[in-house]
Amino acid sequence: xLSLEARLEKIFAEILEIKGPVEREKLKYNAYPAWxxxxxxxxxxxxxxxxxxxxxxxxxxxxxxxxxxxxxxxxYARA
Amino acid sequence: MRALDLTGKxxxxxxxxxxxxxxxxxxxLEAGASVVLNAxxxxxxxxxxxxxxxxxxxxxVSAAAxxxxxxxxxxxxxxxxxxxxxxxxxxxxxxxxxxxGLIGMIPxxxxxxxxxxxxxxVLYMTQAAARLxxxxxxxxxxxxxxxxxxRGCSGQMVYGAAKAGVIxxxxxxxxxxxxxxxxxxxxxxxxxxxxxxENLCEDVxxxxxxxxxxxxxxxxxxxADVALFLASDLSAYVTGQVIGVDGGMVL
Numbered sequence: 001x002l003s004l005e006a007r008l009e010k011i012f013a014e015i016l017e018i019k020g021p022v023e024r025e026k027l028k029y030n031a032y033p034a035w036x037x038x039x040x041x042x043x044x045x046x047x048x049x050x051x052x053x054x055x056x057x058x059x060x061x062x063x064x065x066x067x068x069x070x071x072x073x074x075x076y077a078r079a
Numbered sequence: 080m081r082a083l084d085l086t087g088k089x090x091x092x093x094x095x096x097x098x099x100x101x102x103x104x105x106x107x108l109e110a111g112a113s114v115v116l117n118a119x120x121x122x123x124x125x126x127x128x129x130x131x132x133x134x135x136x137x138x139x140v141s142a143a144a145x146x147x148x149x150x151x152x153x154x155x156x157x158x159x160x161x162x163x164x165x166x167x168x169x170x171x172x173x174x175x176x177x178x179x180g181l182i183g184m185i186p187x188x189x190x191x192x193x194x195x196x197x198x199x200x201v202l203y204m205t206q207a208a209a210r211l212x213x214x215x216x217x218x219x220x221x222x223x224x225x226x227x228x229x230r231g232c233s234g235q236m237v238y239g240a241a242k243a244g245v246i247x248x249x250x251x252x253x254x255x256x257x258x259x260x261x262x263x264x265x266x267x268x269x270x271x272x273x274x275x276x277e278n279l280c281e282d283v284x285x286x287x288x289x290x291x292x293x294x295x296x297x298x299x300x301x302x303a304d305v306a307l308f309l310a311s312d313l314s315a316y317v318t319g320q321v322i323g324v325d326g327g328m329v330l
Contacts, residue, residue: 038258041209041210041213042213044210045210045213045214048210048214049214052165054157054158054161054210054211055210056154057150057154057206
C-alpha cells in the first residue's frame with residue numbers, strides 16, 4: 001500500500017503531467033507550468049476523491065504548494 | 080426512453096419546498112433520481128413536501144435547510160450532499176425571491192437581499208457543485224433565470240438585474256466547466272402559477288395572460304419538463320443556453 005505522500009505525489013504527477021521524479025519544492029501554484037487555476041481545481045477534485053473528503057473553500061484557496069496539499073491530505077486521511 | 084432515465088443520479092434542487100422547485104424535484108424523482116430538497120430554513124412546508132414526496136418515492140428523498148444566498152450555508156448544503164451520497168449529478172439553482180419596487184423607492188436592504196437570494200446563491204452553489212461533479216467528469220447545472228432578466232419589466236430593476244446576472248453566470252460557467260463534462264444552462268420562465276403570482280390582483284393577472292401568445296398562465300410543471308430535459312442525456316450536447324419557457328409572452 002502506498003504511503004500518504006506517495007499517493008499525493010501520484011496525484012500531482014497525473015494531474016500536472018509530470019514526467020520523471022516529482023520535485024516537491026518546485027510544485028507551487030501559478031509557478032509550476034501546469035499548475036494554473038484549471039490544474040488547481042483538477043488537483044482539488046483528485047485529492048477529494050483519493051481521500052474521500054470535501055475541502056473547505058479557504059483550504060482550496062490556501063493549497064498553494066505540494067506541502068500545503070500534504071498538510072490537507074494528512075488532515076483528511078486521519079479524519 | 081433511456082436517455083430520460085435518471086436512475087442512480089443524485090439531484091439537488093434549491094428552493095424546492097413549493098412551486099417551481101417542488102415541481103422540478105418531483106419530475107426528477109419520477110425519472111428515477113434521488114433528490115435533495117432545500118429551503119432557506121426548517122419550515123413546515125419543507126417537511127410537508129419531503130413527507131409527501133417520500134411517500135411516492137421511498138428512500139429517494141432527503142432535505143436540508145440552508146440559506147444558499149450565504150456562502151457558509153451553501154458550503155454546508157454541498158457537504159450534506161457529499162456526506163449523504165458522495166456524488167452530485169444535477170444541480171437546480173431555483174431558490175430566489177421577488178424584490179419589486181419602482182426606481183428611487185427601493186431600500187438598500189431589498190437590493191442586497193434580492194441579489195443575495197437570486198444571484199449570489201447561484202454563484203455559491205455552482206462553485207460547490209462543480210467540485211462534486213468534476214469527480215464524475217459529468218454533470219448538469221440548471222439555473223432559473225426569468226423573463227425579467229432577458230426582457231426587463233417596469234418595477235423589476237433589482238430582480239431583473241439579479242436574473243440577468245444568472246444568465247451571465249450561466250454563460251461563463253458553461254465555458255469554464257465544459258472541459259470537465261459539466262453542462263450549464265438556464266431556464267427563463269415567464270408568467271408561472273406560483274405563490275408569488277397568485278397574490279397578484281385579477282386585472283394584473285388578466286393583462287399578463289393577455290400578453291402570452293399561448294393564451295394561458297404557465298404551470299410549474301411546464302418548467303419542470305424543461306428542467307428534466309436539461310438534466311437528462313437528451314440534452315447531452317446542450318450547454319450555455321437560456322431556454323425561455325414563457326408561452327410566447329411579450330413584455
